[in-house]
Amino acid sequence: MIDIESVRVSLGGAEVLSGVSASVERGSFVGLVGPNGAGKTTLLRTVSAALTPDSGRVQVDGDDVHALSSRAASRRVAVVPQETHLSFSFDVETVVEMGRHPYRSRFGRETDADRDAVAKAMERTAVARFADRSIEGISGGERQRVLLARALAQDAPVxxxxxxxxxxxxxxxxxxxxxVTDLVADGKTAVAAIHDLDLAARYCDELLLITDGDLLAAGPPVQVLSESRLADAFDTNAVVSRDGTTGSVSVTALADRPDADGTVHVVGGGETGARVLDALRSAGFDRTAGPLPEGDAAAETARVQGVDLLTSSPFDPIDGAMIDALADRVAAADVTVLADPVVTPGNRDVLSVVRDARTLVVVETRPFEERNHAGEGAREAYESLRRGATVVAEDDVTAAVRELRRTVTAESA
Known part of the structure; x- marks a missing residue:
């Protein structure tokens, strides 16, 4: 629906966009994210044809939007601005009716089509109930819906x-x-500059990460919002994890990360493994992880955090090469954490490798009977390694790892 090709824009003698190229698929919700001053608003204004690029072009539904008349461009693209205050205190219905200007001649009268579009837009956005009230007499959230209703009345695909x-x-x-998500499901294409990264990850199909006028990354939120990219874009230390409720990517900004305090290898997936990786990351430990099946919550957390990760295909047994790779990582780690693992016939050999760890922490949130699908031999192997380990609840894993790390350091000295 939107093709942005090598767009450069300068304002006040300063280059704001420096050759941005991106595409937005029809019927998708794309978020523009990046630090303040990165060029997000300028890019939106360029796509809407409010700004003409110094070079490059923007195509909307196959046509160069800057070659269209103002009226024709407004039939392709509707804009919901950040500023919700208007110069005059119009009533709500009048504000929504402004969305029909691209379809009227200068002195044209309101048509049945105009009235129908306005009524539907107000109903869809739940603002019909205060149609006669002043735009200045309603809340900020209600004004935002009125401006969205005005854009809907404009009946533009974007x-x-x-x-x-x-x-x-x-x-x-x-x-x-x-x-907005509902409107996209009905066929609209939406592009929104969003400052809240968690909301952007939760609602957008794809993200465009912009910094210093350049497109740093584009793609699904789980790919774009990696810790290394966030550090480059925002110059901040952030933990990227999975939200336990929504399942979407969650970003937490932190103070400067502590210097690495040793390496921890994490075995065990699911939400417990993901939270253990988060906690160890916040505490300043370098981490390795796996083997974990592709798509597992802990695997996705490890991936977005840039953790050295061993992965396998879901439901496939762990082969000899993977066992060897695991043994290498366990041997290199100061501490190994076994995080509430589910044991199957295909992965039970992992227990034998973990048993040989230099120091071992076992995190338990459920009885092993609920996690054991490999029979009596697996139970015996688990109990054997458990007896030689530090067994803790999830909330105590960082303290346990830190204490074992001190023990290893003292013994080495």
């Missing part, structure tokens, strides 16, 4: 939204993005 959740409370943020 919606551009500039920080649609800025200055809104949490409830209105979610309501706004839920509505």
């Amino acid at each position: 919606l551009l939204l500039d920080e649609p959740t800025a200055s809104l409370d949490v409830n209105h943020q979610v309501e706004t993005l839920e509505l």
Whole structure:
């Protein structure tokens, strides 16, 4: 639906966009993320034809949007601005009716089609109930919906939204993005600059990460929001994990990360493994992980955090080469953590490797009987390694690893 080709834009003598190229698929919700001043708003204004690029071009539905008349461009692209205050205190219905200007001649009268489009837009955005109220007499969240209704009345296939959740409370943020998601499901194409990375990851199909006027990364949120990219874009230390409720990527900014305090190898997947990786990362430990099946929550957490990871195909048994690779990582680690593992006939040999770890922490959140699918031999192997390990609850894993790490350091000295 949108093709952005080598777009350069300068404002006030300073280059704001420096050769950005990207594409937005029809019927998708794409988020623009990046630090303040990165060029997100400028890119939106260029796509809407409000700004003409110094070079490059933007095509919307196959046509160069800057070669179209203002009226024709407005029939392709509708804009929901960040600023919700208007110069005059119009009533809500009048504001929504402004979306029909691209379809009227200068002195043209309102048509049945105009009235129908306005009524449907107001109903869809739940603003019809205060149609007669002043735009200045409603809340910020309600004004945001009115401006979205105006864009819907414009009946354009593309919606551009500039920080649609800025200055809104949490409830209105979610309501706004839920509505945009519904509109995309009905066939709209939406591009939104979003400052909240968690919301962007939760609602957007793809993200464009922009920094210093350049496109740093593009793709699904789980690929774009890696810790290394966030460090490059925002110059900050962040932990990237999976939200336990929504399943989407979650970003937590931290103070400067402590110097690495040893290496920990984590065995065991699922949400427990993911949270253990997060906790160890926050505590400043270098981590390796696996073997974990592709698509596992812990595997995805390890991937976005840049952890050295051993992966296998789901349901495939762990082969000899993988066992050897695991043995190498366990031998190199100061501490090995066995995080609430599910044991199957295909992975039970992992227990034998972990048993030989220099120091071992076993994290348990469920009885082993609930996690054992490999019979009595697996239970005996697990109990044997458990007797030689430090067994802790999930919340105590960092303290246990730190204490064992001190023990290893003292013995080495």
